[in-house]
Amino acid sequence: MESxxxxxxxxxxxxxxxxxxxxFNVVSATLLAILAYxxxxxIGAVIGHHTVWNTSSDQDDDAVLIGMGFAxxxxxxxxxxxxxxxxxxxGRPVALHEGNEGGAWRYLRLCTDHKVVxxxxxxxxxxxxxxxxxxxxxxxxxxxxxxxxLFPAGNYLTLVGxxxxxMLMMMSAGVIGPLGNYLVPILIGTRxxxxxxxxxxxxxxxxxxxxxxxxxxxxxxxxTGWTGYAPLADEARSGIDAYLVSFGLIGISLVLVGLNIIVxxxxxxxxxxxxxxxxxxxxxxVTTSILAVLSAPVLAAALxxxxxxxxxxxxxxxxxxxxxPLLWDELFWFFGHPEVYIxxxxxxxxxxxxxxxxxxxxxxxxKLAISGLFGVALMSFMVWQHHLFMSGINANLRPxxxxxxxxxxxxxxxxxxxxxxxxxxxxxxxxxxxxxCMAFFFNFLFGGLSGVFLSDVPADTLLHGxxxxxxxxxxxxxxxxxxxxxxxxxxxxxxMTGLKLNEALAKAHFWTMFIFFNLTFFPLFVAGMLxxxxxxxxxxxxxxxxxxxxxxxxxxLGLSMLLFLWNLVYSLVFKREPAEQNPWDSxxxxxxxxxxVPAYNFERIPTITSDPYGxxxxxxxxxADFGGVPAGASA
Amino acid sequence: xxxxxxxxxxxxxxxxxxxxxxxxxxLEEAPxxxxxxxxxxxxxxxxxxxxxxxxAPYPDWVTYEARDPSGHWQHSTILKxxxxxxxxHVTVYEYDTATGLRNPFFAYVRGTxxxxxxxxxxxxxxxxxASPAHTFTAPDLGLNVPLPGIDSSAKNQCAAAPCRTxxxxxxxxxxxxxxxxxxxxxxxxxxxxxxxxxxxxGPMQTxxxxxxxxxxx
Numbered sequence: 001m002e003s004x005x006x007x008x009x010x011x012x013x014x015x016x017x018x019x020x021x022x023x024f025n026v027v028s029a030t031l032l033a034i035l036a037y038x039x040x041x042x043i044g045a046v047i048g049h050h051t052v053w054n055t056s057s058d059q060d061d062d063a064v065l066i067g068m069g070f071a072x073x074x075x076x077x078x079x080x081x082x083x084x085x086x087x088x089x090x091g092r093p094v095a096l097h098e099g100n101e102g103g104a105w106r107y108l109r110l111c112t113d114h115k116v117v118x119x120x121x122x123x124x125x126x127x128x129x130x131x132x133x134x135x136x137x138x139x140x141x142x143x144x145x146x147x148x149x150l151f152p153a154g155n156y157l158t159l160v161g162x163x164x165x166x167m168l169m170m171m172s173a174g175v176i177g178p179l180g181n182y183l184v185p186i187l188i189g190t191r192x193x194x195x196x197x198x199x200x201x202x203x204x205x206x207x208x209x210x211x212x213x214x215x216x217x218x219x220x221x222x223x224t225g226w227t228g229y230a231p232l233a234d235e236a237r238s239g240i241d242a243y244l245v246s247f248g249l250i251g252i253s254l255v256l257v258g259l260n261i262i263v264x265x266x267x268x269x270x271x272x273x274x275x276x277x278x279x280x281x282x283x284x285x286v287t288t289s290i291l292a293v294l295s296a297p298v299l300a301a302a303l304x305x306x307x308x309x310x311x312x313x314x315x316x317x318x319x320x321x322x323x324x325p326l327l328w329d330e331l332f333w334f335f336g337h338p339e340v341y342i343x344x345x346x347x348x349x350x351x352x353x354x355x356x357x358x359x360x361x362x363x364x365x366x367k368l369a370i371s372g373l374f375g376v377a378l379m380s381f382m383v384w385q386h387h388l389f390m391s392g393i394n395a396n397l398r399p400x401x402x403x404x405x406x407x408x409x410x411x412x413x414x415x416x417x418x419x420x421x422x423x424x425x426x427x428x429x430x431x432x433x434x435x436x437c438m439a440f441f442f443n444f445l446f447g448g449l450s451g452v453f454l455s456d457v458p459a460d461t462l463l464h465g466x467x468x469x470x471x472x473x474x475x476x477x478x479x480x481x482x483x484x485x486x487x488x489x490x491x492x493x494x495x496m497t498g499l500k501l502n503e504a505l506a507k508a509h510f511w512t513m514f515i516f517f518n519l520t521f522f523p524l525f526v527a528g529m530l531x532x533x534x535x536x537x538x539x540x541x542x543x544x545x546x547x548x549x550x551x552x553x554x555x556x557l558g559l560s561m562l563l564f565l566w567n568l569v570y571s572l573v574f575k576r577e578p579a580e581q582n583p584w585d586s587x588x589x590x591x592x593x594x595x596x597v598p599a600y601n602f603e604r605i606p607t608i609t610s611d612p613y614g615x616x617x618x619x620x621x622x623x624a625d626f627g628g629v630p631a632g633a634s635a
Numbered sequence: 636x637x638x639x640x641x642x643x644x645x646x647x648x649x650x651x652x653x654x655x656x657x658x659x660x661x662l663e664e665a666p667x668x669x670x671x672x673x674x675x676x677x678x679x680x681x682x683x684x685x686x687x688x689x690x691a692p693y694p695d696w697v698t699y700e701a702r703d704p705s706g707h708w709q710h711s712t713i714l715k716x717x718x719x720x721x722x723x724h725v726t727v728y729e730y731d732t733a734t735g736l737r738n739p740f741f742a743y744v745r746g747t748x749x750x751x752x753x754x755x756x757x758x759x760x761x762x763x764x765a766s767p768a769h770t771f772t773a774p775d776l777g778l779n780v781p782l783p784g785i786d787s788s789a790k791n792q793c794a795a796a797p798c799r800t801x802x803x804x805x806x807x808x809x810x811x812x813x814x815x816x817x818x819x820x821x822x823x824x825x826x827x828x829x830x831x832x833x834x835x836x837g838p839m840q841t842x843x844x845x846x847x848x849x850x851x852x
Binding site for chain 1: 636639642643650653654656817818830831832833835836837839840841842848
């Protein structure tokens with residue numbers, strides 16, 4: 001437990017811009033990474049010249065991969081992550097904080113303030129989210145004609161792969177990164193994460209992963225979609241190297257984020273913050289972290305195996321040399337299915353945290369919700385082979401995985417019960433965060449029910465690889481997680497920035513997004529049932545009108561996201577209207593602090609006296625005792 | 636306020652920059668299409684298959700070249716056929732040596748008029764499965780034409796595209812009915828991508844090399 005009264009210093013005023021640019025920051029990191037890539041590429045080209053495959057194929061995987069390895073080191077060094085460990089070797093004293101001074105420039109470099117890291121995460125993941133969304137617009141534009149004519153056929157696959165991989169990567173980091181890093185320390189009553197430098201490292205690795213993935217377009221693209229199936233990944237051009245490295249970076253980042261959150265929650269909780277008082281959103285982040293720590297290393301191992309296949313001819317996934325392409329499928333989906341819940345569980349936590357505030361009722365079934373989160377987390381490791389029903393797996397395995405997949409709907413149902421129970425007979429305040437949370441349940445219901453169909457072997461035999469699957473996972477991930485994330489952003493951003501968001505724009509964003517999301521993806525269930533395949537730019541002419549309609553709705557959906565973007569720019573950059581300390585009248589610990597939260601969160605570590613859900617309960621005590629010091633006051 | 640405005644403009648500029656990169660590297664990367672010559676109701680396509688392209692960025696890759704109506708060879712596999720024609724007549728100058736088929740199913744000629752091809756002037760409906768250097772296969776058209784390779788000991792083999800008819804080659808010609816307007820993918824079934832796993836990487840999946848489109852419009 002951290003000592004109760006750390007010396008609290010105020011951030012210094014902004015450094016001169018030029019001086020800041022010359023230090024360790026994103027600018028120097030970018031330059032160093034590019035130089036290091038060039039240097040590594042040269043070395044890799046020399047090494048690669050002596051390998052068997054490269055001499056005859058004109059592929060330069062060794063050069064590209066070694067270049068990327070050097071670029072990663074250059075990026076980390078440029079940001080100054082080696083400074084502290086090297087300093088320690090030479091006797092520099094132990095320091096918990098680094099880079100917390102410097103005003104706005106803190107956001108462009110290593111910073112150990114979890115609130116700064118969270119905002120860095122938010123901006124970075126939103127940036128890549130919009131890039132991936134742009135890809136989706138391109139995909140829908142291509143599908144407005146029966147025989148796609150907008151993009152070259154091979155490049156369409158790259159487009160689909162970039163969209164899917166970036167969305168999955170960035171959404172994995174997009175919730176646990178900004179909201180997890182921001183909320184966990186505050187909600188458990190501490191001043192920082194357990195490993196602040198690692199926290200910052202995960203953020204900058206995520207940024208690098210996004211740019212490395214984008215570089216696939218410069219390297220010939222990749223044909224595998226987000227699943228990177230062997231042997232296609234072994235055969236593919238150098239663009240797949242970008243996929244392998246970027247996904248690897250995200251995997252490392254996820255493991256580190258997960259460990260950091262688990263250790264923080266286990267060791268840093270304020271006095272009185274018993275497990276029974278832990279906010280449900282923190283439980284969501286904890287269960288997500290457990291999934292990340294257990295599943296992402298398997299992905300990282302599989303990625304390294306593919307890299308070794310492509311460079312040192314290890315043939316781990318090459319059947320003609322004793323390897324097995326199916327091994328990739330197993331390893332990938334052992335990560336891939338828990339990954340779906342890495343996306344879903346924080347969403348569950350967010351909506352269950354927000355619902356009581358606007359229902360003005362206690363969270364119904366707190367322990368049931370925790371068991372639901374853990375139930376989903378545990379069972380997500382027992383269902384992955386439903387992705388392989390059609391891959392020639394042992395037929396005797398199918399009933400087990402069909403059953404286990406259908407069984408996971410029970411703990412998921414707990415979350416629905418919690419939500420419905422909380423809203424039952426409540427006087428609901430239909431604020432924008434609440435609207436997003438309610439839409440989450442509506443959308444996730446369609447996603448969940450269609451998932452039950454897909455878990456059924458006979459139905460999956462017909463629907464596998466079709467747009468039905470595509471519609472299903474968009475209903476769960478976009479309709480579920482993204483709606484929950486947006487609800488969370490509208491709910492917590494005033495606290496994070498100290499600034500209000502424009503409510504009229506926010507409501508316009510919600511309604512257009514909700515309507516056009518459903519008009520985009522529901523018809524795709526029909527397209528899938530009529531046999532429209534995924535990842536193919538040509539389709540049956542009978543489905544043309546349906547696809548034109550879906551594309552038009554998708555473009556409106558894209559426009560609705562621009563409303564969100566405009567709201568952020570308008571409210572946070574131009575209008576800058578200060579937010580109240582507790583605009584939602586919430587009992588949450590974070591809302592007892594000023595907006596934005598001061599540098600070290602709490603002047604004194606509070607004593608937690610209650611859970612934060614005592615709405616409408618006579619005699620409910622405040623959530624914490626701040627020891628007579630105003631909450632969040634700084635020295 | 637001025638600083639904020641500049642920040643927004645800079646961010647917007649960054650986004651536009653990313654979009655431009657996308658357009659350059661995704662939208663515009665396709666090689667130019669090559670139109671068929673039209674004689675009456677027949678479109679004439681003239682192609683060659685070369686053992687190595689001989690130029691950057693992938694000099695060692697096996698490739699197609701297509702002759703445009705002015706008689707120049709273009710490095711492209713986007714073949715444009717006028718929808719008003721009834722037949723497509725294809726002549727392929729095959730300069731590569733044999734690799735052989737893994738699946739002898741593709742040694743049979745399918746989808747051509749009369750079910751035959753002319754190999755150096757001789758009609759054939761089947762070739763030895765070990766003899767093809769490549770195939771011209773368009774699954775959506777039910778079209779499969781094996782392209783037998785030259786003798787590996789032949790003198791005067793072509794080193795770089797475009798090859799000349801004075802160099803060792805086989806001439807394969809065939810005709811198929813012009814399909815209805817649309818885009819039809821064609822590919823090579825022979826695992827001819829030297830140096831790639833299973834012989835199916837690199838040029839085999841790259842438009843402009845051994846992967847291509849027949850565009851009927």
